[in-house]
Amino acid sequence: FGALQACIPELFAQKMSGDAVRVWVMACATGEEAYSIAMLMSEHLRTTRGTTAVQIFASDLDEEAIRTAREGLYPFAIEADVSPERLRHFFHREAGGYRVKRALREMVLFAAHDGLRDPPFSRIDLASCRNLLIYLSREAQLRVLETLHFSMRPTGRLFLGASETVDERSLLFSAVDKKHRLYVPRPGPSASGTDKRYEAPQVVGTRRTSLPAAGTALARLQLDLPSAQSAGAGAGGLSWAEMHLRAIDRLAPPSVLLDAQRGMLHVSSAASRYLHFSGGEPTRNLLHAVLPEIKAALQSALFHAAEQHQIVHTQPLQVLVGAQQEAVVLTVQPLDEPEGGFLVVFRAADAPLGLPGLALPATEDSPLVRQLEREGTRLKSVLRETVEQYETTVEELKASNEELQAINEELHSATEELETGREELQSINEEHITVNQELKVKVDDLGQSNSDMQNLMDATAIPTVFLDRDFRLTRFTPSTVGLFQLIASDTGRPLTDLTTPLQYPQLVDDARGVLYTLQPSEREVGDSRGNWYLARVRPYRTLEDRIAGVVLSFVDITERKRAQESLRQTQER
Ligand SMILES: C[S@@+](CC[C@H](N)C(=O)[O-])C[C@H]1O[C@@H](n2cnc3c(N)ncnc32)[C@H](O)[C@@H]1O
Structure with missing residues (x-):
């Protein structure tokens, strides 16, 4: 769908104001594909602020699938495939799942349609036919492709399923994006969308056998088909069916073929005498075009024919045709077609009625009033x-x-x-x-x-040692090395483990005493080398005034001691 999204701007760019982008999703199943394309188109219009109309026709053979598609209600599991933003924008959350919002729903027109037999839609800008061809025989595939080709504008695009292709030698389509299965119709004798490829007799010969003439005309008008020209064409380029129709037209009573909305699809040559067109916008509605004397009775007959689905005859009506007064009976026959519609026949009042049907009372009985009341x-x-x-x-x-x-x-x-x-x-x-x-x-x-x-x-030259409360070494000055033979890794060793030349056996006791009394102590101690020190022990106070251990310092007093000794010896002499 990414590749499809990329070609959408091109589809809109080709449009003049008033033109619509027409899309056909063949074999749409339960509608997911059609709604996905509708979302892409709607998003394009939203982002470009475009106003081009979009009409998406989505068709499938399976009527049940079409009913589901029309319902537009999908299970919560679509959350896995549809982004939250799209869910919010295009769906209503209900107890049973996500329902397509009205705006999106109205972009898509679902119809039961056989891609192999029924007449195609026309002037299609984008045809999507995914995962149908893979189920069909080669011959049926070609038939579907021909139908799609016929339906498309020369600038249209065909989008197939991931595992489907158009034969490389095909005269019908050439690839635009082979990887993403996007094709464009090839031009040529059978590829313009306005030529005579589609053979209306096929339609007549299939579902429409009961009303061949009406079916053919209906198919031609509604589906924008050209005149039928089959392989069995008669002289002057007309098909046998058309020649037959012309011949009957001369003999049969005047008649008009209408669609379900009372729009004229085909008028026999003799019927024009009962019609008149005044100035202004031309109308297709028979009720607006018919002579005024006929209008009320015709309206009533159409109403009853539609309601009761049977042939209806009016009472004789006095009509002024040209300068002549005529008595005419109208017969309205509802068509037995899925699209609905009517055949209106004008007969002289004294002519036989043909098929039996419901005879309407004269208009003086005011059936019109009743009908209007019902209406x-x-x-x-x-x-x-x-x-x-x-x-x-x-x-x-x-x-x-x-x-x-x-x-x-x-x-x-x-x-x-x-x-x-x-x-x-x-x-x-x-x-x-x-x-x-x-x-x-x-x-x-x-x-x-x-x-x-x-x-x-x-x-400082004074050896100083810091001990913690367990009398382990925490720090010492470099000059202590001579006194205790310390190295850096001795930090943390207990005081008692240290070897020293000092003759100071009370050292530990002094330290302990200071820690408990917090009173500094001093003692003169000698060492084995004849040096003397004033050993001071003081408590170690932190800045928070906490006692964290003791500090030992050893001031060298050897000189003083020697001087004292020589003084003492002099005094003794
Ligand atoms: C596999 S589904 C593909 C659905 C959808 N296009 C997708 O890709 O998800 C095939 C659909 O083709 C439909 N189909 C089969 N023959 C058909 C025909 N002759 N004309 C139209 N639809 C047909 C089936 O009813 C079915 O819904």
Whole structure:
């Protein structure tokens, strides 16, 4: 369908104002394909703001399938194939599934139609025939393709199913996009859409045997076919059927063939005497064209023939034809055709009636009034139904509106919540930035303090040892190395494990005493090399005034000790 979508703008581009894009979906089954194409067309019109009319004819042999297609109700499972946006736009959700909305439904005209036998639609811009050819014999395939070819405008496009192709040697179609099975009709003697390929006698010979003449004319007029010209054509290019018709026309009473809407499809040559056309827009409606004396009776006869589906005769009517007064009886025969329609015959009042039928009373009995009353009643009920439908639509619209308002409200409050959340986040963010800056200042200070302390420790010549509350080594100055033979990895070792030349057996006790009493202690201690130190033990206070261990320092007092000794010796001498 992507390839199909791509060729849609081209179909519309060719249209002049007032032209419609005509589509035929042959073998439409239950309508999915037809509605899909309708959605694509509708979307194109929406995006281009186009106003070109679109008429989609969708046909299938299976009447049951056509009924389902007309219903336009599909199971919830279509959610897997139809986007939520399209579901929203083109379908109503109901208890039983998704129903096609009226606007889309009205784009498609479904009809029971045999692609192999029935006359084709005409002037088609896009024909879609998917997954029918694969089920048909080669001969039947060719027949379908011929029918489609005949129906299409020369610029039309044919869309086939993924596993179907048109024979490469075909004279009917050439590929536009072979991969996506898009074809264009080939021009030629049988490819213009206005030539005489379609043989109306086929129609006559199949479903329309009961009314050959009417069927032929009906098919020709309604389907926009040219005059029939079969292989068995008679002299002067006319078919035998047409010659037969002409011959009968001279002998038979004047008659007019009407479609179901009372539009004239065919008028026998003698019938024109009962018609008159005044100025203005030409009309096809027989009731507008017939002589005024006949009109009321004809209207009544048509009404009864349609209602009771039987032949109806009027009472003799006095009609002024030219300068002559004539007594005429009208016979209205409903056609036995799916499309409906009537044959109206004008007979002299004294001529035999032919087929029996319902004889209408004279118009003085006011059947017209009764008929008008019934017509009025019918119209009232149609109006009532329309009003009910309108009210239902208004109700639905109101409900949708309410839902929309509710959604709008929810959106509004969600937006407000989001806005509040955003403001909170912003203020938290600002706090974070401030804290971060403070932290950065502190980290910088700490870095500075750390490097000051490191330099101080490196610069001091006083061996100093920091112990935690378990008397494990936490830090020491470089000058301690000589006193305790420490290396960097000794951090964490207990004080008692350290070997030292100091003769200071009370060291651990002093440290413990300071930790408990928080009173600093000092003691002069010597080592095995004859050096003396003033050993100081002080509690280690954190900035939060917590005691985290003790600090030992050893001030070298060897010189002082030696001076004291020599003084003592001098005094003794
Ligand atoms: C497989 S379905 C294809 C439905 C649809 N085109 C699709 O692709 O989904 C084939 C359809 O072709 C219809 N069909 C078979 N013979 C036909 C004929 N001679 N004329 C019209 N329709 C026919 C069947 O009734 C059936 O619905």
